[in-house]
Amino acid sequence: xxxxxxxxxxxxxxxxxxxxxxxxxxxxxxxxxxxxxxxxxxxxxxxxxxxxxxxxxxxxxxxxxxxxxxxxxxxxxxxxxxxxxxxxxxxxxxxxxxxxxxxxxxxxxxxxxxxxxxxxxxxxxxxxxxxxxxxxxxxxxxxxxxxxxxxxxxxxxxxxxxxxxxxxxxxxxxxxxxxxxxxxxxxx
Amino acid sequence: xxxxxxxxxxxxxxxxxxxxxxxxxxxxxxxxxxxxxxxxxxxxxxxxxxxxxxxxxxxxxxxxxxxxxxxxxxxxxxxxxxxxxxxxxxxxxxxxxxxxxxxxxxxxxxxxxxxxxxxxxxxxxxxxxxxxxxxxxxxxxxxxxxxxxxxxxxxxxxxxxxxxxxxxxxxxxxxxxxxxxxxxxxxxxxxxxxxxxxxxxxxxxxxxxxxxxxxxxxxxxxxxxxxxxxxxxxxxxxxxxxxxxxxxxxxxxxxxxxxxxxxxxxxxxxxxxxxxxxxxxxxxxxxxxxxxxxxxxxxxxx
Numbered sequence: 001x002x003x004x005x006x007x008x009x010x011x012x013x014x015x016x017x018x019x020x021x022x023x024x025x026x027x028x029x030x031x032x033x034x035x036x037x038x039x040x041x042x043x044x045x046x047x048x049x050x051x052x053x054x055x056x057x058x059x060x061x062x063x064x065x066x067x068x069x070x071x072x073x074x075x076x077x078x079x080x081x082x083x084x085x086x087x088x089x090x091x092x093x094x095x096x097x098x099x100x101x102x103x104x105x106x107x108x109x110x111x112x113x114x115x116x117x118x119x120x121x122x123x124x125x126x127x128x129x130x131x132x133x134x135x136x137x138x139x140x141x142x143x144x145x146x147x148x149x150x151x152x153x154x155x156x157x158x159x160x161x162x163x164x165x166x167x168x169x170x171x172x173x174x175x176x177x178x179x180x181x182x183x184x185x186x187x188x
Numbered sequence: 189x190x191x192x193x194x195x196x197x198x199x200x201x202x203x204x205x206x207x208x209x210x211x212x213x214x215x216x217x218x219x220x221x222x223x224x225x226x227x228x229x230x231x232x233x234x235x236x237x238x239x240x241x242x243x244x245x246x247x248x249x250x251x252x253x254x255x256x257x258x259x260x261x262x263x264x265x266x267x268x269x270x271x272x273x274x275x276x277x278x279x280x281x282x283x284x285x286x287x288x289x290x291x292x293x294x295x296x297x298x299x300x301x302x303x304x305x306x307x308x309x310x311x312x313x314x315x316x317x318x319x320x321x322x323x324x325x326x327x328x329x330x331x332x333x334x335x336x337x338x339x340x341x342x343x344x345x346x347x348x349x350x351x352x353x354x355x356x357x358x359x360x361x362x363x364x365x366x367x368x369x370x371x372x373x374x375x376x377x378x379x380x381x382x383x384x385x386x387x388x389x390x391x392x393x394x395x396x397x398x399x400x401x402x403x404x405x406x407x408x409x410x411x412x413x414x415x416x417x418x419x420x421x422x423x424x425x426x427x428x429x430x431x432x433x434x435x436x437x438x439x440x441x442x443x444x445x446x447x448x449x450x451x452x453x454x455x456x457x458x459x460x461x462x463x464x465x466x467x468x469x470x471x472x473x474x475x476x477x478x479x480x481x482x483x484x485x486x487x488x489x490x
Contacts, residue, residue, distance in 0.1 A: 130274075131274025
């Protein structure tokens with residue numbers, strides 16, 4: 001009887017240790033994934049900031065030429081102000097898309113001004129901005145992938161059992177609500 | 189994600205195997221040469237071990253810069269090639285790795301490669317011809333392919349193979365020449381005839397062993413699967429497989445080979461085989477790349 005009891009205790013102890021070890025590895029894995037998400041988000045912010053900083057230079061370099069298209073420039077300035085004020089991910093995403101649209105319009109309009117297209121400063125800004133625009137898209141993609149990885153790993157069983165008790169919550173993707181994906185309309 | 193980690197681990201293991209393989213091979217060579225020339229195989233082994241271990245340490249740590257130098261790649265500044273810089277930065281962000289250094293090869297041929305022992309010490313080198321002839325999406329596809337090589341640690345094993353295979357070819361050339369020249373000169377004397385026959389046998393054996401080993405090295409480093417995996421990686425990073433597909437088509441139609449800047453040791457590093465017109469024994473034996481048609485077909489199916 002005593003032997004049986006000892007065996008039971010040993011088995012029980014082993015089970016507890018295995019569960020603890022598993023919980024430990026789940027915790028570490030989730031922390032790693034969570035940090036990846038945080039870093040990815042920081043990367044988006046770096047790129048958004050870079051673009052926000054470039055915009056005044058662009059406006060400065062084109063406003064002398066675009067006398068009749070002030071609407072596009074106002075649109076861009078407004079979008080820039082709203083992204084600087086935006087706190088939530090959703091608002092940032094929305095403002096970011098407005099900027100993307102407005103920039104597209106400006107570069108499309110610039111095609112009508114041969115002098116502007118020959119301006120070295122403008123060309124430099126155009127390359128900088130389209131490069132930054134791509135980097136925003138890539139950082140958003142990396143962020144969304146990281147969020148997806150994180151969300152999946154806190155939802156699959158048996159991780160889900162521990163994740164909820166350890167206080168891990170689903171993260172939001174950097175997306176634009178479906179209805180607002182249309183390019184921004186620009187009035188001249 | 190899971191497959192990627194397995195890929196990385198398998199590449200790390202293979203890199204160490206490659207080093208072990210190389211050290212053992214040079215040690216055996218040292219033992220043989222030690223017996224023949226110094227009358228002591230222990231001394232031969234000792235010297236060979238020291239040399240090969242030091243060489244491997246150098247190859248592991250600075251193989252990347254050795255390859256960059258060998259291919260005539262020059263580091264470039266952002267202001268000279270903003271377009272290339274932005275593409276590399278963007279795809280590094282997409283892959284979640286530090287930005288590799290940008291290099292350019294002044295050549296009209298269309299080609300590109302990546303090196304580095306790990307993502308923190310990586311570089312991407314492209315020819316100026318590639319920058320001139322590819323549009324933005326195509327360049328992104330090519331850079332994405334190289335970025336996938338870096339992230340998967342393909343570059344570590346590919347660079348090791350380049351540097352170790354390079355020196356193996358060099359050693360076998362030296363032995364072959366000194367054997368031919370020395371053999372012709374000394375056989376007239378007739379006095380050392382016995383030891384010359386021994387050397388002849390030994391060198392024969394070494395070559396019989398060495399040649400297939402070199403071929404194995406390269407096969408180990410550049411399986412076709414690795415190229416297909418990098419193509420798929422590029423498609424995932426850029427989310428636009430047609431970009432790389434169209435770049436590969438342009439590259440395959442390009443008539444200029446990169447012969448003077450690539451050789452047997454570095455050929456497998458490039459996105460597309462640098463030998464174009466040459467056909468023959470070497471090209472077949474060292475066939476390092478899957479056919480471009482097949483790669484384009486797979487990209488189109490994605």
